[in-house]
Amino acid sequence: MSYFSSDFKLGILGGGQLGKMMLTETRKFDIQTYVLDPSNEAPCQFGATRFFQGDLTDYEQVMALGKQVDVLTIEIENVNLEALETLEKEGLKVFPSPKTLRLIQNKGNQKDFYLKNQLPTAPFTRFSTLEKLKQAVESSEITLPFVWKVAQGGYDGNGVKVIRSFSDLESLAEAECIAEQMIPFKNELAVIVARSAAGEIKTYPVVEMEFHPEANQVEYVICPARISQEVSDKARAVALEVSKAFNHVGLLAVEMFQTHDDAILINEVAPRPHNSGHYSIEASYTSQFEQHIRAILGLPLGNTDSKVAGIMVNLVGEDGYSGAVVYENIEKIMAIDGVTPHIYGKKETRPFRKMGHVTIVNENMDKARKIAQEVKETIKVISK
Amino acid sequence: MSYFSSDFKLGILGGGQLGKMMLTETRKFDIQTYVLDPSNEAPCQFGATRFFQGDLTDYEQVMALGKQVDVLTIEIENVNLEALETLEKEGLKVFPSPKTLRLIQNKGNQKDFYLKNQLPTAPFTRFSTLEKLKQAVESSEITLPFVWKVAQGGYDGNGVKVIRSFSDLESLAEAECIAEQMIPFKNELAVIVARSAAGEIKTYPVVEMEFHPEANQVEYVICPARISQEVSDKARAVALEVSKAFNHVGLLAVEMFQTHDDAILINEVAPRPHNSGHYSIEASYTSQFEQHIRAILGLPLGNTDSKVAGIMVNLVGEDGYSGAVVYENIEKIMAIDGVTPHIYGKKETRPFRKMGHVTIVNENMDKARKIAQEVKETIKVISK
Numbered sequence: 001m002s003y004f005s006s007d008f009k010l011g012i013l014g015g016g017q018l019g020k021m022m023l024t025e026t027r028k029f030d031i032q033t034y035v036l037d038p039s040n041e042a043p044c045q046f047g048a049t050r051f052f053q054g055d056l057t058d059y060e061q062v063m064a065l066g067k068q069v070d071v072l073t074i075e076i077e078n079v080n081l082e083a084l085e086t087l088e089k090e091g092l093k094v095f096p097s098p099k100t101l102r103l104i105q106n107k108g109n110q111k112d113f114y115l116k117n118q119l120p121t122a123p124f125t126r127f128s129t130l131e132k133l134k135q136a137v138e139s140s141e142i143t144l145p146f147v148w149k150v151a152q153g154g155y156d157g158n159g160v161k162v163i164r165s166f167s168d169l170e171s172l173a174e175a176e177c178i179a180e181q182m183i184p185f186k187n188e189l190a191v192i193v194a195r196s197a198a199g200e201i202k203t204y205p206v207v208e209m210e211f212h213p214e215a216n217q218v219e220y221v222i223c224p225a226r227i228s229q230e231v232s233d234k235a236r237a238v239a240l241e242v243s244k245a246f247n248h249v250g251l252l253a254v255e256m257f258q259t260h261d262d263a264i265l266i267n268e269v270a271p272r273p274h275n276s277g278h279y280s281i282e283a284s285y286t287s288q289f290e291q292h293i294r295a296i297l298g299l300p301l302g303n304t305d306s307k308v309a310g311i312m313v314n315l316v317g318e319d320g321y322s323g324a325v326v327y328e329n330i331e332k333i334m335a336i337d338g339v340t341p342h343i344y345g346k347k348e349t350r351p352f353r354k355m356g357h358v359t360i361v362n363e364n365m366d367k368a369r370k371i372a373q374e375v376k377e378t379i380k381v382i383s384k
Numbered sequence: 385m386s387y388f389s390s391d392f393k394l395g396i397l398g399g400g401q402l403g404k405m406m407l408t409e410t411r412k413f414d415i416q417t418y419v420l421d422p423s424n425e426a427p428c429q430f431g432a433t434r435f436f437q438g439d440l441t442d443y444e445q446v447m448a449l450g451k452q453v454d455v456l457t458i459e460i461e462n463v464n465l466e467a468l469e470t471l472e473k474e475g476l477k478v479f480p481s482p483k484t485l486r487l488i489q490n491k492g493n494q495k496d497f498y499l500k501n502q503l504p505t506a507p508f509t510r511f512s513t514l515e516k517l518k519q520a521v522e523s524s525e526i527t528l529p530f531v532w533k534v535a536q537g538g539y540d541g542n543g544v545k546v547i548r549s550f551s552d553l554e555s556l557a558e559a560e561c562i563a564e565q566m567i568p569f570k571n572e573l574a575v576i577v578a579r580s581a582a583g584e585i586k587t588y589p590v591v592e593m594e595f596h597p598e599a600n601q602v603e604y605v606i607c608p609a610r611i612s613q614e615v616s617d618k619a620r621a622v623a624l625e626v627s628k629a630f631n632h633v634g635l636l637a638v639e640m641f642q643t644h645d646d647a648i649l650i651n652e653v654a655p656r657p658h659n660s661g662h663y664s665i666e667a668s669y670t671s672q673f674e675q676h677i678r679a680i681l682g683l684p685l686g687n688t689d690s691k692v693a694g695i696m697v698n699l700v701g702e703d704g705y706s707g708a709v710v711y712e713n714i715e716k717i718m719a720i721d722g723v724t725p726h727i728y729g730k731k732e733t734r735p736f737r738k739m740g741h742v743t744i745v746n747e748n749m750d751k752a753r754k755i756a757q758e759v760k761e762t763i764k765v766i767s768k
Contacts, residue, residue: 004727024408027431030729047411047431246451285722285745300719307691307745327388335684343388345414361669361691378579 009068014076015044096271169354191239195296281309314358323383395453398460399428480655511667581682667694701733707767
C-alpha cells in the first residue's frame, strides 16, 4: 500500500486539537484525510482533504465516514463503537480497535482489566449507580476519603473528585462510577507507548506532571521527568506491560502514580495522542502525532528520544472570561528563546477551556523550567 | 493587531511547497490565510483558509487577492509587481516590498546593486540581448569560459550555464542576460537572514551545499557548514550587510561562494523561505517558515540556533520517469533514526522535478552525513 500522494484515505473521528496536530503530519506526508466532527468550527476544518460535520456517536454517520476510507482512527474516545465493530468485521482497518476502545471507555472495565492482567493499580470498587455508592459509604463499606470517578464520559478532570465528606457526595453525577482508594503519591508520571500495525513497539521517555502547590492543577508537563533512572526504567516497563496487555495499535498514553515508596500504579490510559506528549513536537526526534500516523499505517516507528529538554504549559481560558478569545501578552512570550505557542483555533474562550498550549525547549532543564514559569505568569487567555 | 484566532488575514502569492510549509506555521498559530496559485492541484490547496486559482502575473487577480487581506507576502518572486506597488501605495503591507522584489527579479539589477553598495560579488557584464553577448564573445571583449545567467525568470539551475566554447552559446535563451567571471571556489555557502517589520534582525547558521563529485549537482545542504569559525563569521557578516542594503522585511536567503583564498562572494539572494533552510524544520529552534511569519507580522524573531546537526536531501523526480508519482523505498529510510521525509503533494513526477525533501538530524554530524548518503542511495522518486 502506498500512502504518499496516493489514493489512500485515512479517516479521523474527531476534529479537535489532537486531530489538527495529526493533520500537520498527514500534510507533511501528503496523505489524504477525511475528518468527522460535530462542529463546523472544529480546529480540523482546515488541513483535511475533506471535512464532514456530523455526530461521532451516531451509527450511520460513523459508518458513512468509514465506508469512504482505507484506515480509520480516532482523536477522541467517545465515538459510536457499534459502527466501528461493523466496519472492522467488514474488513476495514480500525486503529485503535473497537475492542481496545470498549475496554478503555468504561473506567470500571479498565480497572478490572488491570486486575485480570496483574497490572499495578490502586484498589477500587465499582458501583452501577450513584445510589449504591452512597449506600456503601453510609454502611462504611467504603471509607472516607476516596476518589470518585465516573465510569464513562469524563474528560479533563471532569468526572473525577476527591470525596472527603458525605456532603461531597451530593454534587456527583447520577451515573455508573468507581470509588478508588486514595493513595498519596510523590509524582504523577506518564509514558506514551507506540505500537505499530506491524507489531513494532517503542516507548517515549517518562514525563512528569508538576502540580500547582495550592490549586492542585497540572501546571507543567516536563520531559524528561526529574526522577531516578530506576524509577524511570520501572515506569517505562509498566507502560510496556500495559501496552502488551491491550495489544493496541497506535499510541497508548499511560498515566501513572509514583508512590512514596517508589511503586508505580497505573492511573488510566488513552489510546491516542495525549496532552502529556505535546512537548514532543518541538523536543523529540519524532512527534507523538507523526508516531501515531506511522503506527496505524504500519510504517517503521521513529526515534522517541528527545533532542532537548521540553516543558509544556496548557493554555486554558482564564476564569471570568467568555467570548471571542484574545491571547494577551503572546508577543512577550514569543520573544523568549525556545518558546512556541500552539493556538488550537477555537474562536470562543470559556473558563478553563483548553485553547492551546506552549512548549518550552532548552538544552538545560533548569533554564527551561524557569522560562516555563515566566510563560505561565505572562500569557493570559481572555476575551475581548 | 491581534493575529491569533482573529479576523486578520495573511495573503500568500504562490501555493507551492514553500507556501505549504508556511501554512503549517499559520495553522499552528491559527492565522487566517488566503492563497493564490495558478494550479488547482497546488500543494497549498489544503491548509489555507481560502485557496484561489489564478494567475500570479495578472494585475487584476493579484489586486483582487490583495484587497481581501491585511498583509501580503509571496512564496515565489515571479508575480505582478505593478499590482503590489499599487496595493502598497494604497496602504497594504506587502513583505517583501515590491521595491525589493523588483531589484531581485532582474539579476543584472541585482548585481549592479551589489556593486553600488560595495558588496562582494564576482565581476560581470550585462547584455540586453543574446545577440550582444555573442558579439562580445566574438570580439573577445568577454573571454571563455564564463557563466551565463538569464536576467529574469530562471529557477533551480534553469537559466544558468557555464559557457566553455562558442557552440555552448547556441542553446541559450534569447533574452537579457549577464556574463559572470568564473571564479573557482572551495564551497558554496548560504545564510538566511530574518528581518522583522519591527526592525529586529537575526541570521541563521551558515549552511554548506555539498556537490556530487561528478554530476555538479547539489546533493546535500549541511548545517552547520564544515568551515572554520572565521569563514563562518565572515559569511554571516556579509549576509547581514546584504540584508541591511536591501532593507527587506521577511527572510533573505543569501547564497555565497567561499573562494580558495577564503573570500566570500555573493552569488544571489531570494527574499523568502529557501531550499537551503529546509533543514531548520527539524534542526532549528525556529524553522525558517515560522520565522518568515514572525518577521512579516512584526512579531519577535525566534532563536535561529540549531538543536542538532541537520542535513537536507532534495527529492527530485528520477530521470526517465513521468506520471503518477511513487516514492520507492520511503519505508526503508523512515526506519532510520532522525529521518523525516517531506512530500510536497505533487501528483505527477517528471525528470528532476522537486517533489519533496528529506531531513536527517543527529547529535553527531558525521553520523548525519553517513545517514544522508544512505537516504540518497535508497529512496527513488519514480512513476507507477
